[in-house]
Amino acid sequence: MSDPKKEWPLWEVFVRGKGGLSHRHVGSVHAADAKMAIEHARDTYTRRLEGVSLWVVPSAQITASDPGEAAALFEPAEDKVYRHPTFYSIPDHIKHI
């Protein structure tokens, strides 16, 4: 039977599409260590010029917010419309603002 301790750990892969862009999550790979994770990420996620830089992070090291708390975390932003520039009415003849 499979022994989870013997499986190579899972790594999350992030790719920078091109210079000037931030790294974006694209998927995951299994690898014994970080160097191998980079090699596997390269072969799996960048066969067609999809990127110029890779990050790999052990999946176990990622802490995610709880979807059950999504309302508590993100909804308050909805009633703070004054955080958006369109909240303020400025007469049309005032330029460059």
Next chain:
Amino acid sequence: MYTTDLSGKNKAEAVSEDAAKVAAFEARVANDEFIEPKDWMPEAYRKTLIRQISQHAHSEIVGMLPEGNWITRAPNLRRKAILLAKVQDEGGHGLYLYAAAETLGVSRDEMTEALLSGKAKYSTIFNYPTLTWADIGAIGWLVDGAAIMNQVPLQRTSYGPYARAMVRICKEESFHQRQGYEIMMHLAQGTPEQKRMAQDAIDRWWWPSLMMFGPPDDKSPNTEQSMRWRIKRETNDELRQKFVDITVPQAHAIGLSVPDPALKWNEARGAHDFGEVDWEEFYAVVRGEGPVAKERMQARQKAWDDGAWVREAARVHAEKRASAKIAAE
């Protein structure tokens, strides 16, 4: 195709679930929202997805074998480089999909074991042999073509990681189909012998390709639930019809024919009528009686066994280095 449910009827789930949670889940899915790994989901949804995604992943991996068979015998360097890239893509597709299934709580090794023990299925199409070079053309054109037909709607499937894997896969599939059709085109324009070889390949791959869409709708017990859960977006028969309508003119355009005497354009329906698939053959292949089913599993088993020492050595090496690093700190 690769996602056709080959397992028969879902067993009635004895799990009692919070009715309010189930209702909220169904509403989200009906609203075309994406479900993500940490979201609550009914157990039957999770199980069906694990089965469907892992079966799809196994199909990508086993699907490397019939084509891998021709890499060393490709007719020239251009074709060899293309075939190598295509087969590598299929390996990548398998990996995207395994990773998507793992987010549902099944491990990679568990999935591999299920494949090797025969518990998990893979697409019936890969249990047919690749006898000539023209088969490589027919596979790219017909088999990848059928795969695309099925996978495009799945880019909007309800489970986020699966949908994202599908987006990546669909981007890569188009090259697969075009290189296959190009092979057929060249053979069809070649010597009479080459043309015969191309026709022979369609004659052998046509019906198995139609089987890839799975049993007829009235014999596909899980379709309704899968459609409701948005893990299937069109029925087997709808997709099969679409495939026939798109593919027949492509065959005729290069002077090849489709081996179906019943095939004929139906003006009133605006679609082709076509003959009945040999479902006895289909179910026999599902049961593991395909012409090269044993060879396929032997090849996967051998790859798994031969790789065991590599997996082990890399793991032990990484552990040693990690503990040496801790000791040095």
